[in-house]
Amino acid sequence: MSGAQAPTRTRVSKHRLTGRRLTLIGGLAIALVLAIFISLGLGQFPIAPHEVWNLIIAKFGVSVPPAAPGAEAALWTVRMPRLLLGVLVGAALAGSGLLLQAIFGNPLADAGVIGISSGAALGAALAIVTGMAALGNWTVPALAFVGGLISVFAVYMVSRSGGKTEVVTLILTGIAINAICAAGLGFLTFLGNTSSREQIVFWQLGSLNGALWTQVATVFPVVVIGLIVAYLVAPKLDLFALGEKSARHLGVNVEALRITVILLVAVLVSVAVAFTGIIGFVGLVIPHLMRMIIGPAHRPLLLASVLGGALLVVLADLFARTAIANADLPIGMVTSLVGGPFFFWLLIRTRKSQGGWA
Secondary structure (H helix, E strand, O other): OHHHHHHHHHHHHHHHHHHHHHHHHHHHHHHHHHHHHHHHHOOOOOOOHHHHHHHHHHOOOOOOOOOOOOHHHHHHHHHHHHHHHHHHHHHHHHHHHHHHHHHHOOOOOOHHHHOHHHHHHHHHHHHHHOOHHHHOOOHHHHHHHHHHHHHHHHHHHHHEEOOEEOHHHHHHHHHHHHHHHHHHHHHHHHHOOHHHHHHHHHHHHOOOOOOOHHHHHHHHHHHHHHHHHHHHHHHHHHHHOOOHHHHHHOOOOHHHHHHHHHHHHHHHHHHHHHHHOOOOOHHHHHHHHHHHHHOOOHHHHHHHHHHHHHHHHHHHHHHHHHOOOOOOOOHHHHHHHHHHHHHHHHHHHHHHHOOOOO
């Protein structure tokens, strides 16, 4: 009797887990759509909900009453590209955080571990201090993107030995590259004038202010293709979680998988922070929170993390735009206010699960 009940219990457990995953992913998707719709109407120039709806459906050829003067420009020129860029950036950062946590086997891993954020900051600072930023609006994002990629390649090449890349060596090399980039950033800040220093500081705090449709068009294909690749390699990450030896026995090319994930994360994070600056804790908080709710299977976890990251950035941006009248708070500061306490709680929870503080 007990033997017959075991498979039944297993099927019920799997059914409940599947239902929980579908509920979470569906709930996050609905919440994201509602958050975007609400954000489109709120700000220094408020737009009524029915006008927001009319302005959206008018793009599909539906005849609607004329909106208030300035409403169409505020929605389509300022808010929509800002929100869509925020969705893409949040999705990229959360997805990247999940990939790094999977490949390192550590729920505390994020893009800062392998030097992407610090490299991007150094590249942006170089463009600002040397005056190259005056060449065009794309100079700072371009150098930030290149800086992030260079730092990752440097970490990978230095940590690679004997045709293999050890995780511990990779992390230690990342710490060294972070220190070098921090020193370079400090030196450039020292060389810069007051205006340059302010630009560097605000870039590091992150912001979606001034987002353009051209930026959305640039980020969109990179993020979408990157997340599709991440979804395709997700089953291998499930096997990788069993341990490198077990994964190899099951046919996974561990080194190729690690290289693919690191390069994928490098591209996703670099293109995300290039236009917005550093937005912290999204890649740390969201994947870990989703894992606590729906378990470690990486495909549903990736979908939930992408939606959760996008939702967090949209809500953080809404708060940044509306918390103080006639002011636009740095969005990186807002996400840090959420992520910092969560990270502290996570550390306490991890220590308690390991038997208390030493």
